[in-house]
Amino acid sequence: MSVREVLHMGDARLLQRADELRKFDTPELHTMLADMRDTMHALNGVGLAAPQIGVGLRVVIFEVAGNPRYPEAEAVPQTVLINPVLTPLSDAMEEGWEGCLSVPGMRGLVPRYKHLRYQGRDEFGAIIDRTVSGFHARVVQHECDHLDGILYPMRIRDLKDFGFNEALFPGEEVRDE
Numbered sequence: 315m316s317v318r319e320v321l322h323m324g325d326a327r328l329l330q331r332a333d334e335l336r337k338f339d340t341p342e343l344h345t346m347l348a349d350m351r352d353t354m355h356a357l358n359g360v361g362l363a364a365p366q367i368g369v370g371l372r373v374v375i376f377e378v379a380g381n382p383r384y385p386e387a388e389a390v391p392q393t394v395l396i397n398p399v400l401t402p403l404s405d406a407m408e409e410g411w412e413g414c415l416s417v418p419g420m421r422g423l424v425p426r427y428k429h430l431r432y433q434g435r436d437e438f439g440a441i442i443d444r445t446v447s448g449f450h451a452r453v454v455q456h457e458c459d460h461l462d463g464i465l466y467p468m469r470i471r472d473l474k475d476f477g478f479n480e481a482l483f484p485g486e487e488v489r490d491e
Contacts, residue, residue, distance in 0.1 A: 315348035338439035363460030398434035423475035
C-alpha cells in the first residue's frame with residue numbers, strides 16, 4: 315500500500331472528534347488499514363489513529379513486537395480497534411514519557427490509568443474485549459485520545475515535564491511514537 319503523511323499538532327483536524335465507523339470489512343477500510351500499518355512501521359511507531367492521517371473515523375491500530383525504540387516494553391499484539399470504549403478498572407494512575415508522530419521531536423510526562431478494559435470491534439466487525447495494564451494500557455489510551463481530538467501535551471500536568479527530545483534526554487537517540 316503506501317505511507318501516508320502524518321498530520322502535525324496545529325492542524326485543526328487533529329482537534330476534532332472522529333465519527334464512528336459504520337461499515338466493516340470493506341475494500342476502503344482494508345486499504346486505509348494497510349496504509350496505516352505501512353505508515354506506522356515506516357516511522358517506527360507503536361500506534362496510529364485514523365485522524366493522524368486525516369481520516370475522521372474512530373479507528374486505531376497498535377502493536378509492539380521487538381520495536382528497537384522500546385526494547386524493554388512488553389509485547390502488544392497487532393490490533394485494529396474500531397469504535398473503542400475504554401473503562402478504567404481503578405483510579406490508579408502512573409506517569410510515563412510519551413511522544414507522538416503528530417508532535418515530532420518532543421516528549422512529555424503523561425499520567426495514564428494503569429489498568430484498563432477496552433472494547434470495540436476489529437476490521438471484520440468481530441468484538442474485541444481485553445483487560446490490560448502497563449505499557450499496553452498506555453498505548454491504547456494514547457491512541458484513543460486522538461479519536462476525541464486530544465493530543466498528549468493536553469494531558470501533561472506540569473509543562474516542566476515537556477520538551478524537545480535532545481534537551482530532555484541529551485546524548486540519547488529518542489524517536490517519536
